[in-house]
Amino acid sequence: MLPLPTGEFQAYLFDCDGTIVDSMPQHYTAWRETLDQWGCAFPEDLFYAWAGRPTADIVAALNEQHGLDMPLETVVARREARFQQLLPTATGIPGVLQHIDDAHGRIPFAVVSGSTREAVTASLDALGILDRFDVLVCAGDYARAKPDPEPFLRAAELLGVAPRSCLVFEDADLGMQAAAAAGMAAVRVPQPRQG
Known part of the structure; x- marks a missing residue:
């Protein structure tokens, strides 16, 4: 124990x-698959360093870091839906x-x-x-x-x-x-x- x-x-x-x-592996997979739609890199070491940050904060930070304009609600909703699919594992x-x-x-x-x-x-x-x-x-x-x-x-x-x-x-x-x-x-x- x-x-x-x-x-x-x-x-x-x-x-x-x-x-x-x-x-965490399911969360990372959901992030990667979602962000790939926008060609946004999210290295695994950064994902773990940012563990505990709210999803919306992560999307905003990635947008700023990569000069992107990913739609916040859409990214959050797609990532959430994919995580729910992966959760049983x-x-x-x-x-x-x-x-x-x-x-x-x-x-x-x-x-x-x-x-x-x-x-x-x-x-x-x-x-x-x-x-x-x-x-x-x-x-x-x-x-x-x-x-x-x-x-x-x-x-x-x-x-x-x-x-x-x-x-x-x-x-x-x-x-x-x-x-x-x-x-x-x-x-x-x-x-x-x-x-």
Whole structure:
């Protein structure tokens, strides 16, 4: 099981993609296939560096970087639809699922994600664990994305738990920075591709 920092935590806050669900390969495939329609390069190392950024922010950044004018809503909708098609091939991250099973019913859980609510709900539903989460904080539920602490602070507020009493499960650098900025303890979830 994934080792946790010491402390008495009153809530667990989980990133979704790459933390609960090993869905990053499916996300990357959906991005590549969608962006190919516009001839837009999105190297895999940049994709992982930008993990946790909302989809709309990524499209805007790629447009700026490549001097393109990809239509935001169209790209987001096509990428989302392709991800949904690929989602059944994603699996759960065992070390994290064990903590969810172990602590469910004892302390509240939230998902804090840069993905859309639709993608998060579909991912958790695919694993049969959607009902275990008291709160979902997704793209559109906050003004400033990770590495800003706002998404994690919003989840703590919705759960009614002080930030210092929350433990964050996160796989991405932006998320680890956001947790630290929120004053929360965090455990890094190693990516299967890194293992």
